[in-house]
Amino acid sequence: MYVSRLEWIESLGKLREECLMQTIPDEILQKAIAHNAWFTNFYIQKSIAALLDWWEEKTLTAFLGKYPAQNATFKKIGIIAAGNVPCVGLQDILMVLWSGNVAHVKLSHQDDILIPFLMEKWKKYLPILEKLLFFVPKIEDVDFLIATGSNNTARYIEYNFDYIPKIIRKNRFSVAILRGNETEQALQALCEDIFLYNGMGCRNVSHIFALTQNILPLQAAIYQYDTSTISHIYLQKMHYERAKYRIMPDADVIDCGIIFLKKMNKPQYAPIGVIHICFFSTEAEIQIALETYKAQIQCVVGGELQLGQAQKPQIDDFADGIDVWKSIIK
Numbered sequence: 001m002y003v004s005r006l007e008w009i010e011s012l013g014k015l016r017e018e019c020l021m022q023t024i025p026d027e028i029l030q031k032a033i034a035h036n037a038w039f040t041n042f043y044i045q046k047s048i049a050a051l052l053d054w055w056e057e058k059t060l061t062a063f064l065g066k067y068p069a070q071n072a073t074f075k076k077i078g079i080i081a082a083g084n085v086p087c088v089g090l091q092d093i094l095m096v097l098w099s100g101n102v103a104h105v106k107l108s109h110q111d112d113i114l115i116p117f118l119m120e121k122w123k124k125y126l127p128i129l130e131k132l133l134f135f136v137p138k139i140e141d142v143d144f145l146i147a148t149g150s151n152n153t154a155r156y157i158e159y160n161f162d163y164i165p166k167i168i169r170k171n172r173f174s175v176a177i178l179r180g181n182e183t184e185q186a187l188q189a190l191c192e193d194i195f196l197y198n199g200m201g202c203r204n205v206s207h208i209f210a211l212t213q214n215i216l217p218l219q220a221a222i223y224q225y226d227t228s229t230i231s232h233i234y235l236q237k238m239h240y241e242r243a244k245y246r247i248m249p250d251a252d253v254i255d256c257g258i259i260f261l262k263k264m265n266k267p268q269y270a271p272i273g274v275i276h277i278c279f280f281s282t283e284a285e286i287q288i289a290l291e292t293y294k295a296q297i298q299c300v301v302g303g304e305l306q307l308g309q310a311q312k313p314q315i316d317d318f319a320d321g322i323d324v325w326k327s328i329i330k
Helices: 005-021 026-035 041-054 057-064 090-098 114-125 127-131 151-160 184-199 216-223 232-247 283-292 324-329
Strands: 076-080 102-106 133-135 144-148 166-169 173-178 205-210 253-255 260-263 274-279 297-301
Touching (some): 005 057, 005 114, 026 041, 041 057, 041 114, 076 090, 090 114, 090 324, 114 127, 144 151, 144 324, 151 166, 173 184, 184 205, 184 216, 184 232, 205 283
Parallel strands (some): 076 102, 076 144, 102 133, 144 166, 173 205, 173 297, 205 274, 260 274
Antiparallel strands (some): 253 260
């Protein structure tokens, strides 16, 4: 069942060409949205466009060249995928296959249409996938496990799979640093970091570390954001939250139309529709906070990563900073 790197690259290149030439059938889109009302056509197309960037020949060649050749012994790798963002589990599938192993995937019921649809198309160009990739109702008898979910899910998995090596991803949040000198364009880009995929992903910015007390420019950018791309479920939730705050006002909460800014003394998980904002006096204080909460932070924009880049991960941007390929073959 050996697959050469050339075969991976050529087959994904053909799949990429097909996806660029043909839009996803409306039937598939509607099924995906029926399984997860937080999905929209726009978000699905956005996530698949990101995958197509990964599958460019130059990108694949550079990435695959970083890793050793496949082992002669195949491992059976279990994947428990998340369903909060369209196709979010596909990176793990690719890492398992490319590292020369067999993937047994338990998809989330919230995202069990798009990935099988893409994989069936891929099999046309790489038939051996029939023996390497399986979608299963339950993970059993695997040599290694990759699981993504909530903190509660993580505890359950730790208990039930304590006998095998694994990667378990828990709740995380992402942070934007604002210094008060951001351009209007940069703040509009930050809105993409906040609202893309309804803010459901761990790479979505839900916390702001601010060196400025003036948040009026950010408020203005949020009010200008195009709400037509956002799920109606999110907007309904905001109507509910607004009604709640009218009954029980909170002086630390600022209504920005499609999201609330809540002033906080320290970071903690923010619910959907809320951004927590912490104010700092110096860059040094921000760096201390980033270090203190690094185990809970997925990515940071406004530093080395520019505003607007949170939801544009490269193929080697691994969740939690854990290289899945290296972990599997260790």
